[in-house]
Amino acid sequence: MSxxxxxxxxxxxxxxxxxxxxxxxxxxxxxxxxxxxxxxxxKSTLLRCINHLExxxxxxxxxxxxxxxxxxxGDRLRERSPREIARQRARIxxxxxxxxxxxxxxxxxxxxxxxxxxxxxxxxxxxTATRLLARVGLEGRDxxxxxxxxxxxxxxxxxARALATDPALILFDEPTSALDPELVGExxxxxxxxxxxxxxxxxxxxxxxxxxxxxxxxVFIDEGRVAAIGAPDEVLDHSANDxxxxxxxxxx
Numbered sequence: 001m002s003x004x005x006x007x008x009x010x011x012x013x014x015x016x017x018x019x020x021x022x023x024x025x026x027x028x029x030x031x032x033x034x035x036x037x038x039x040x041x042x043k044s045t046l047l048r049c050i051n052h053l054e055x056x057x058x059x060x061x062x063x064x065x066x067x068x069x070x071x072x073x074g075d076r077l078r079e080r081s082p083r084e085i086a087r088q089r090a091r092i093x094x095x096x097x098x099x100x101x102x103x104x105x106x107x108x109x110x111x112x113x114x115x116x117x118x119x120x121x122x123x124x125x126x127x128t129a130t131r132l133l134a135r136v137g138l139e140g141r142d143x144x145x146x147x148x149x150x151x152x153x154x155x156x157x158x159x160a161r162a163l164a165t166d167p168a169l170i171l172f173d174e175p176t177s178a179l180d181p182e183l184v185g186e187x188x189x190x191x192x193x194x195x196x197x198x199x200x201x202x203x204x205x206x207x208x209x210x211x212x213x214x215x216x217x218x219v220f221i222d223e224g225r226v227a228a229i230g231a232p233d234e235v236l237d238h239s240a241n242d243x244x245x246x247x248x249x250x251x252x
Contacts, residue, residue, distance in 0.1 A: 002200040003064030003091070003168035004029035005050065010059035012045055019045045021224035022059070027169075027217075029064075030198045034211035034232065037221035038247060043204040046221065047171045050202070051092040063092060064168055090118050093162030093170040097177050099154040101146045101161075107133060109140035113162045118165060125164075132160035136190050150164055152183030159190055171192070172203040208251055212236060220244040 005027035012020040019042045029035045029045060035043050048054040050061050052069035060077060061068045068088055070077035079090070101110045108129040115125035130142055136145075136156040146154050155175060162170050172191065176184040188210050195214045205211055211218055211232060218235040220228040221241075227243040228235050236248050 001168055002030040002198055003231070005169060005200065005202070006062040007046075007050070008059055010046070010049060010061065011057045012042075012049060012054060013057050016038070019212070019224050020049070020056075023221075023224070023226060025219065025226055025229070027183075027200055027202055029200055031216040032195045032201045032214055033217050033219060034215035035202060035204045035219045035221060036206070036211060036247070037227075041221045042224040043221050044173050046186075047094070047173050047202065050169075050171060051094055052090050054189065055079075063088070068092075071082060086117075090114065090165045091168045093165065093167035095158050095162050095170065095172045095175050097174045099146070099158045099178070100156055101157060103146050104251065105144050106145055107138065107149070107157045107160075110146075110157055111164050114161065114165050128164055129160070132163055133157070135163075136160045137186070150183060151179045151188045155179065155187045156190055159187075159194075160216065163194075167199070169200045169202070172205070174204050175208065176205070176207060207252065208236065208248070222247075 007023055007025040010020050011018065023046060031187040037043050041242040045054060049233050050068065055069065060070065067077065069085055070079055108126060110133060111129035112125040115128060116122060133141055135138060136159055138153060138156055139200050149157065175191065176187050179187065188207065192214055215232050217229060219226055220235055220241065222243045228239045228241040235244060
């Protein structure tokens, strides 16, 4: 079941530089949100705070009504145990720029990893891996190692891995930025198919045409703040924000 996301007053600072400056954002359950903006504007940090790979300095993230990384204790938030955070992350799939596959494990084994950690029997995990590889167009490649797969194929394995624990939300952090141009389309095609399935998705991307096509809402992040938000055509073609208009003009 898909989950909605509620982000309130999210702040994150690195080495004295405030990267996120009070982000307020809602991702409705079952929606696709594309996040665009200049390099260094805080887009990737925002995604990493959603699944608590980065610990916010202030504010909070709710997924499906549950605060991620913290327990609500009266008017305070108390950090959850590593085991509890791992349980929450199992409901949030993430696809990174650099694939992050284990080189010494096959495609199927990479997909099985999270399932086995969650206590799913190996026979069930392997069957799921085989099914998901077929879903992303890699039927019969269960035994292939990452070194024997193209970048596009590796990223499709990474997408299958993100789907393996039946997440309520999937985060994509510039999933095509590490790919050669001729391989981008095969990965975008898989993400487009996923966008029709009702899984809540947040996608940081520089592929503006893709964002226009698949997103229900488009968010423009600038200097750690939500500078523009709305339907893709509204933000891309009619934004009242000067920075958003300049960014779109530069990348189109």
